[in-house]
Amino acid sequence: MSFLRIHAQPGRTAIWTLSWSLFAAGIVLYFYVAQQRHRENPDDRVMPTIAQMVRGFSDAALKPAAEEEVQAASGSSLLARFRTSMLWTDTLASGRRFLISVALLFPAVLLGLHMAMFPVIGAFFLRFILFFDKIVALSLLPILFIAFGIDELSKIMLIVIGVTPTIILDTFNLTKSVPREQIVKGFTLGASDFSITYRIVFKQIWPRVLNSIRLNLKAVMLFLFAGEMIASTDGLAYRIALLRRHMGMDTIIPYVLWVALLLFLVDFAMNKLNHKLHPWFQER
């Protein structure tokens, strides 16, 4: 049998079983330990059971975030209740910061592209960005506070400072990897500097750059969480920081899964869009 060989061709059922088996193992292990802890201590909060997590999540998703709105919300439809819930308001607040930060990554792509294409721009930026990339942004917080305050701007800048150098350098490398011959050929066919940059080079690297941004979504989220835990009045990480004060793991775990789901969906959508826009692009 070539079951474990390179030539192996597992069937659909085999693939399905294999790909879900680690999930199953993780879930089973979790609930086994949780069960044991609850037998020892019925009030255990470190590892909540399914029932507790469902209750925690439905409270988070259906109960109004602010106490003043209790009257207004009770009796209205499920959707209306969801829209005033703490889960939704937190998601909106964090989502806004997330989208703004991701949008700010796109200028970084252009910078990387130009750095690689135009030697003078490259000479000006490259060394500095290589250095800047190694700086641990989180340790410079007090300076960030002076420059950007402690409201929205500093959270977004923390993400930008943390993630853009990676994107710039990645774009730079991708651009450099485009064969020189293509550029020479473009020139012989009479292309201008900019048409080579945008119509030959950029077009080729763009799907890869999108992939690189996809890979950095988690870094964006990490910095966002760090920012929200430092100082904020709303947001997903703000809620988790507060819940930690009394070990509200029954809500924290569903929150973390919710964040993972959202992040997965964003990633999935970007991947789909990427392949829709560039049907010729084969990498995953």
Added chain:
Amino acid sequence: MLLPQLNISLDDLTLPSGRGSVTLAKRGTCFRSAASIALAIGLMASTPVRAATPSFTVGWSVYVGWNPYYYMAKSGILRKWAAKYGINIRVQRFDYAPSLDAFVAKNIDACAMTNMEALDMPAAAGVDTTAIIIGDYSNGNDAVIVRHNLTLAQIPGKQVMLVEKTVSQYLFERAMAINGLEQQIRQVHYLNTSDSDIASAFLTNQSKPVVVTWKPLVSQILKAKDVKVVFNSSQIPGEILDLLVVPSEVLNRADGSGQKFAKAITGAWYEVLKLMSVPGPASNKVLTDIAEASQDSLASYREQLATTHMFYTPQSAVDMASSAGVKKTMDLVRRFCFQHGLLGEKTKSVDDVAVQFPDGAVLGKPERIRFRFSTAYMQLAAQGKL
């Protein structure tokens, strides 16, 4: 979380056997870690294979009233007491929040925390907890600081920086209540700020007028211009207690090792406090060593001690624990915790997490006692019977 425990088990097994420990120590770290892994596997596989002497871990975090634990371990005082009772005690520094997490998860056997956290973290999470040492109370360490001579009455509607749902918020809301502003608390906008960044965040943001925090951050903030303290914990004396808590099940262990542990740590604690309480420069050496725990200078540590009411003698701590004041305080604290949901969503009544006092009196449902004040060990220390 597992690793430190593995190391203890290694130490336990090697230290008493003299020679064996020497050979182990001479080999490289490689061998050591390999040995500890092998041991860990062995320990996990067969529980009866226990270390000869029971060992205990005490978690503490940096705070003026808890730094003595660092000195206790460093000076050898703790080892002396542990040896007297035939046990091993290890002291480990944590950040505050992780120390609470470790205690609730039962990874450590004792932990330094305030009365409020003892109630809303372990007790509310079903870990029956006993306070065996009342170390001190905050007598000005926690403070509400404002810019531009603001008064408490002007704070509603403004932003207040603090670590939400901690003693800081308790202090602030008590300040408002004492000054007849209880109704206006709802108009205050809290800005949840991590304690590691709160000083720099407040100092660099002129637009934020109020901050509530604790020393040494308070001292740092007060060096700035145009800020002043409008309320501090000396105005609610005895309400923010700093304790050493132990899971009740550890104290009740059948082999009596938990009792030995409580006696040893209490004995060591009061020996250190005796050294600290010597007036004048005679205690400089000890206090310098204690200040080292938080990388502080002697002067700074003395300044923090000035706003901390240490119970230097066991008798004074026993008197405090047996006073009516503690009952009143715990009632205020448990109501605060319940109102702010700190006892958990599941807790439907403030009486569901009950507190028992040394005289046997109970706040809440007697069948749901989760937090106990014990004077037993401090009493023994007072009588010199440890």
